[in-house]
Amino acid sequence: MNKTQRVSPVVLKGTPAKTKNINNWEIVMEYEGEGDGPYLIDLTHKQRFDLQDSNLAGQNPFQMTIPEMPGNSLLDKGILINRMNNTQASIYNFGETAVAMPDDSGFTDVTEATLFVALVGKNIFSICEKLTTLDFMDPEKKAPFLFQGPFSHVPCQIVTLSKDIDNPGLVITCSRGYGRDMIHAVLGAGKEFGLKPAGEEKFNDFIKNL
Amino acid sequence: MALTITCPVCGKRNGYEFKYGGEEKGPRPEEKDLDPRAWCDYVHMNKCVAGVQEEWWFHKDGCGSWFTILRDTTTNLEIEKKEAQNDEQV
Numbered sequence: 376m377n378k379t380q381r382v383s384p385v386v387l388k389g390t391p392a393k394t395k396n397i398n399n400w401e402i403v404m405e406y407e408g409e410g411d412g413p414y415l416i417d418l419t420h421k422q423r424f425d426l427q428d429s430n431l432a433g434q435n436p437f438q439m440t441i442p443e444m445p446g447n448s449l450l451d452k453g454i455l456i457n458r459m460n461n462t463q464a465s466i467y468n469f470g471e472t473a474v475a476m477p478d479d480s481g482f483t484d485v486t487e488a489t490l491f492v493a494l495v496g497k498n499i500f501s502i503c504e505k506l507t508t509l510d511f512m513d514p515e516k517k518a519p520f521l522f523q524g525p526f527s528h529v530p531c532q533i534v535t536l537s538k539d540i541d542n543p544g545l546v547i548t549c550s551r552g553y554g555r556d557m558i559h560a561v562l563g564a565g566k567e568f569g570l571k572p573a574g575e576e577k578f579n580d581f582i583k584n585l
Numbered sequence: 586m587a588l589t590i591t592c593p594v595c596g597k598r599n600g601y602e603f604k605y606g607g608e609e610k611g612p613r614p615e616e617k618d619l620d621p622r623a624w625c626d627y628v629h630m631n632k633c634v635a636g637v638q639e640e641w642w643f644h645k646d647g648c649g650s651w652f653t654i655l656r657d658t659t660t661n662l663e664i665e666k667k668e669a670q671n672d673e674q675v
Contacts, residue, residue: 445594445648460594460648508599523595525602525646 383419384490384554387572398473405574412496414573415561419491422468423548428481429462436466436477448519448534453582457521457534465521465532467491467546469582490554494561495544495581498568503545505564511535511545527560529553537585544581588661594648606641608632609653637664 379399389406396402400420428434431441442449442458449456453470468474476482494502500511506527522533531549549557562570588600608631614623632638637657644650655664 446596460650523644523647523649524598530646 381420381487383417384551385417385419385492385558386555387415387417387558389572391574393574393576403574404576406572408571409573409577410569410571412573413499413502413565413568413570414493414495414577415558415565415570416493416495416573416575416578417491418469418493418546418575418578419486419489421486421491422473422476422484423486423489423491424466424468424476425483425485426464426466426481427462427483428479431458431462431464434464434479434481436482437474446516446521448521450519450536450585455519455534455536457519457532459521459523459532465548467534467548469578471579488551489548490551490557491546491548492558492561493544493546493578493581494565494570495573495577497543499543499545500538502561502565502568502570506560507533509533512538527557527564529557536582542581542584544578588656588663590642590654590663592644592647592650593652594650595644598644598647602644602646604643604645606643606651608634609639609641635659 381400383400391403392407393405394401395404397420402420426434426436434441436456437454439449439451439454439456441456441464445458445460447458453468455467455469457465459465476484503511507525509522509524518535518538520535524531524533526533526547529549531547533545533547535545537544589597590600590603591597610627614627635658637655639653639655641651641653655666656662657664
């Protein structure tokens with residue numbers, strides 16, 4: 376066997392209507408009968424990097440400035456940078472094409488060590504309220520912003536991308552090993568709101584409309 | 586009473602997100618000429634204050650920071666540092 380196979384820890388029940396193989400990930404672009412939201416979307420194949428440096432101000436990954444305050448995020452041209460603490464930031468690539476990790480010893484590619492899902496559409500914050508005490512509607516927080524905290528009792532990074540009532544959305548990442556139970560908990564909490572799995576096209580549309 | 590703790594990075598959060606790290610005991614003693622009893626006292630002996638004490642906490646479910654707060658052990662409530670200073674002056 377000489378072909379790399381990448382497998383997401385997220386398994387969503389649904390019949391794929393359109394799939395695509397990107398960089399050895401088998402990705403569902405669309406499911407049958409996705410409905411009109413809210414949606415749970417597996418983004419585990421999207422690149423994620425961790426950056427640690429005692430002088431983060433001196434780093435400009437992807438020609439972007441890392442936010443100064445922990446908890447603040449910056450989204451530009453499909454790249455999201457989240458300031459975690461004094462010495463650490465996380466970087467997500469929402470773009471449809473892969474980018475090369477910057478050539479610096481402070482960067483680590485954590486794509487295959489973590490799961491990555493998005494919640495998009497109406498009532499997503501009501502679903503989140505059942506799983507965490509974190510306050511996504513805090514009026515002092517302007518999207519995009521990062522929470523580091525428990526979601527369904529699992530330490531996660533949660534980035535709220537939009538609080539807009541017509542187009543809300545957030546992404547969640549945590550250790551890969553929690554994949555099955557995390558999805559079970561989110562789908563269980565979202566059942567009363569009609570939460571359904573959706574393909575990546577729904578997320579791409581969401582990002583384009585931000 | 587539910588304990589809330591203010592993390593310097595994440596802000597005020599539910600106490601269940603944190604792990605207790607013990608009383609603040611000042612800097613580690615110099616190892617030179619340190620007798621075992623003094624070391625043992627530093628490591629194991631606590632003041633167990635009934636009132637406000639400074640203590641270490643770890644944000645295990647959040648940002649992973651170690652930091653100190655002031656907590657009133659009789660009410661299990663975090664005390665703001667300014668508030669504690671005012672109490673000392675009275």
